[in-house]
Every structure is written in structure tokens, then in C-alpha cells.
Amino acid sequence: MIRAVIIDDEKNNIENVEGLLLKHELPVTIVGVATNADDAISLIVATNPDLLFLDIQMPGKNGFDVLKALPHYHFEVIFVTAFDHYGIQAVKFSAIDYLLKPVNPDELKASISKVDAKLNQRKQNFQLENLMALIRNKDAKKEHKLALASIKEIRFVNTGEIIRCESSNAYTQFYLTDGKNIMVSKPIFEYEELLTNYDFIRCHQSHLVNSKFIKSLIKEDSGYLLLNDDTRIPISRGKKENVLKTLHTLKK
Structure with missing residues (x-):
């Protein structure tokens, strides 16, 4: 089972994701939820999850701030968010999955399938590292790397x-x-x-x-x-x- 946490400032969104996972019998166990960035950081450190369902837009610190505060990325991320132009652009640049609210069950299933495959390989999450480099250096556009996912590899x-x-x-x-x-x-x-x-x-x-x-x-x-x-x-x-x-x- 994939051990996951859900981070979203709206409880109904948390309940929606939990409900979809349960209804469609997806191989995910929720080990914790958080409704703000500070609690999310503590939760991730305490539970060491395989997967984050992470909202980008939250009051105060956002989803990217949560990731910035973490020293290592030994987990996968599925962003679950309302449309955010810059955020989605950055996520696409690194070929990371995202789901727009309200979450579509078929898209959720597809994302979980990809996460499961990546976790089985147990490789370092270079896509997430690339995303954070993009967020930290968003004004130095010429230094950014684009993730190109082919059948054999993801090349940056x-x-x-x-x-x-x-x-x-x-x-x-x-x-x-x-x-x-x-x-x-x-x-x-x-x-x-x-x-x-x-x-x-x-x-x-x-x-x-x-x-x-x-x-x-x-x-x-x-x-x-x-x-x-x-x-x-x-x-x-x-x-x-x-x-x-x-x-x-x-x-x-």
C-alpha cells in the first residue's frame, strides 16, 4: 500500500480525495492530513510518507513553501489544486502529475498508477528536485530544465x-x-x-x-x-x- 498524506486548507477537499480513494479501492492508505503549511511540514517529517496530495494555493505559505522547507524528497507528489497559471506551468515543466479540483476519478486512478510504478523503482525524485529549482530561480529563466519523458527515461x-x-x-x-x-x-x-x-x-x-x-x-x-x-x-x-x-x- 502507498502511504500518503493529504495537505489542503479546505476540509471538504480532503474528504473528497479520501472518499474517492476508498470508493475506487485504490492502493493508498492515508496516514495523516494537514490544513496548513506548518502542520504539513511536521506531518511529513513525522510520518515519512510515500506520497503527498498537495494543494498549491493555501493561505499564508503555499504548497511550494512546504516543499522548500524539506531537506529531501524521498516521496512522490500529486498536486491537487484549483487552476494556478504559474504553479501549473512549473509543474508541467517538471512533468509532475496534477489534478484540478473537483478531482476526476479516472485521472486520480491514472496518477496513482504512475506513482505506484515510480515507487517500485525507488529512485531519487529528480522531477521534484527540478520543480523546486524552477520555483527558487523563477527569474533566471535560461537556467531552467524541462523534463522530457520518453518510453525509456525522463531526461532533463x-x-x-x-x-x-x-x-x-x-x-x-x-x-x-x-x-x-x-x-x-x-x-x-x-x-x-x-x-x-x-x-x-x-x-x-x-x-x-x-x-x-x-x-x-x-x-x-x-x-x-x-x-x-x-x-x-x-x-x-x-x-x-x-x-x-x-x-x-x-x-x-
């Missing part, structure tokens, strides 16, 4: 190591500066949302490009981006205006 790459992303149906292929490619089972629009603030440009339905690797914009043949390695990336008609505007802004 600096945003500056990513040359471009290419869509393949529900998958996204990442092309890296070391010459390697990584296929991730998430659609490209999710990475557009994450990488726009790192000077990536969506120039086509199937392409997302790191502007630092753009050599020039070629106007012939309907227009395309020429990269430093001479790769040609098409520009769709509907995105041409935004590409021109973005490149002009980045040059300033």
Missing part, C-alpha cells in the same frame, strides 16, 4: 539545448544541440505554452523553434526559417505575421 534538458520541436500527431519530437532526438508522448501545443517565454516561436502547426538557432527568414517558397544547421522550417500563412512580429521584438 536546459531550454537552451532545444533547437526545435516537431509535431507527430499526439507526439512531439525534440531536436537537441548534442545531436540526439527525444520523442515525447504529448502534443506540441503543450510545449508551445511552456516554451514561449523562453523565446521559442510557433511558426507552423507542426513546428516550434528556438529563436537563438534561427539564421534567417527566407521569403521565397512561401517563406521559411533557415536554422544555423541549414534546416528549413516552413512558416504557415496564418502564423507568418506573428513570426515576423516576434523576430522583430527579439532583435530589439
Whole structure:
């Protein structure tokens, strides 16, 4: 059984998660609950759980503050939260599971299944460590690492190591500066949302490009981006205006 604690400032949310775990007979035992950050920290230290169900937004100290106060991350985390733009962006960057309130039972089951698989491997939680590095250094955006989960591994790459992303149906292929490619089972629009603030440009339905690797914009043949390695990336008609505007802004 997975030993878990629930941390949420609203008791009805705690009861909801407990009820869903019980109703669907999921392999989770709740060893404690807390309704504020300070109690949560004490509870985690005292119970040494396998899993935290952690709310991001709480009065005073939030869920990230709870994690900042802990010296080690020998547990998994499922964030259970109302939508929080920056918080969710950071969580997605590290490929950590989150559930939006009200919790969907099927999504809860899927998250528990992933946690169970990770705990069986008993590896250090690099995803959580990456998340906390992101939270602590949120203004130093160029130093952030993106978690890319492939079939074989989760690789953490600096945003500056990513040359471009290419869509393949529900998958996204990442092309890296070391010459390697990584296929991730998430659609490209999710990475557009994450990488726009790192000077990536969506120039086509199937392409997302790191502007630092753009050599020039070629106007012939309907227009395309020429990269430093001479790769040609098409520009769709509907995105041409935004590409021109973005490149002009980045040059300033």
C-alpha cells in the first residue's frame, strides 16, 4: 500500500480525495492530513510518507513553501489544486502529475498508477528536485530544465539545448544541440505554452523553434526559417505575421 498524506486548507477537499480513494479501492492508505503549511511540514517529517496530495494555493505559505522547507524528497507528489497559471506551468515543466479540483476519478486512478510504478523503482525524485529549482530561480529563466519523458527515461534538458520541436500527431519530437532526438508522448501545443517565454516561436502547426538557432527568414517558397544547421522550417500563412512580429521584438 502507498502511504500518503493529504495537505489542503479546505476540509471538504480532503474528504473528497479520501472518499474517492476508498470508493475506487485504490492502493493508498492515508496516514495523516494537514490544513496548513506548518502542520504539513511536521506531518511529513513525522510520518515519512510515500506520497503527498498537495494543494498549491493555501493561505499564508503555499504548497511550494512546504516543499522548500524539506531537506529531501524521498516521496512522490500529486498536486491537487484549483487552476494556478504559474504553479501549473512549473509543474508541467517538471512533468509532475496534477489534478484540478473537483478531482476526476479516472485521472486520480491514472496518477496513482504512475506513482505506484515510480515507487517500485525507488529512485531519487529528480522531477521534484527540478520543480523546486524552477520555483527558487523563477527569474533566471535560461537556467531552467524541462523534463522530457520518453518510453525509456525522463531526461532533463536546459531550454537552451532545444533547437526545435516537431509535431507527430499526439507526439512531439525534440531536436537537441548534442545531436540526439527525444520523442515525447504529448502534443506540441503543450510545449508551445511552456516554451514561449523562453523565446521559442510557433511558426507552423507542426513546428516550434528556438529563436537563438534561427539564421534567417527566407521569403521565397512561401517563406521559411533557415536554422544555423541549414534546416528549413516552413512558416504557415496564418502564423507568418506573428513570426515576423516576434523576430522583430527579439532583435530589439
